[in-house]
Amino acid sequence: MKIALIGYGKMGKTIEQIALDRGHELVLTIDITNQHDLTVENLRKADVAIEFTIPTSATANYGLCFEAGIPVVSGTTGWLDRKTEVLDEMNKHNGTFFYASNFSLGVNLFFALNKKLAALMANRPEYDISMEEVHHTQKLDAPSGTAITLAEELFENHPGKKSWTLDKPTSPEQMQITAIREGQVPGIHRIKYESEVDHILIEHSAKSRQGFALGAVLAAEFSFGKKGMLTMNDLLNL
16 A cells, blocks of 8 residues: 555654564655645545544544545544544545554554443442553643543443543542653553442553554555444454
8 A cells, every 4th residue: 555644753653663574655645844745636546544642633634635536544533522523624525534543453442341340330339440651751632531431331331420521520420631741652541440348440551653553544444445433343343
């Protein structure tokens, strides 16, 4: 496949290496120095785009990909308040949009485990629930998109919790998320159910960016030739 890579930070460079190792060709690479090259005309040279940038530019990038008629795979977080607008634009162009807050195959299995455990604990009010996430200091959003996904899916399966807060909870229905930024941590997410007599803890800890980057390339391969909104559940058949 011919890939347009939008965003050439640490994640973009890792995606590049994995894409090349899997036999793909990068026909367009966009970073902060050549953003003027991100045009519909240039995007049409690619079969698919992979986008890892920042929330303030992501939605405009998606629109250019839809207009160019190529699928866009994105892992940028922090823009979901504009999701309806993005999907309207996708439908307008009969486009393809693969979005994941986290492309790690292990994290997406962790998502499934989180939902299952939340359902099992739904009738156990003696257990309070909290979450902690740890990322590198360059990560701009807090809590992480992955943590928000975990929280939303937990709420769907556990009636005792309905919202999250970074501060101390003001009601039993709130779940506290502690967001820590330190060093070069690729990503750790922990969900804890605690009672007076014990606690249950599930955790996913990434060892490197390789897992995220591989998932993004697999998503690009999966998206080629498809239409509409796609997620890791489609890719993994979860």
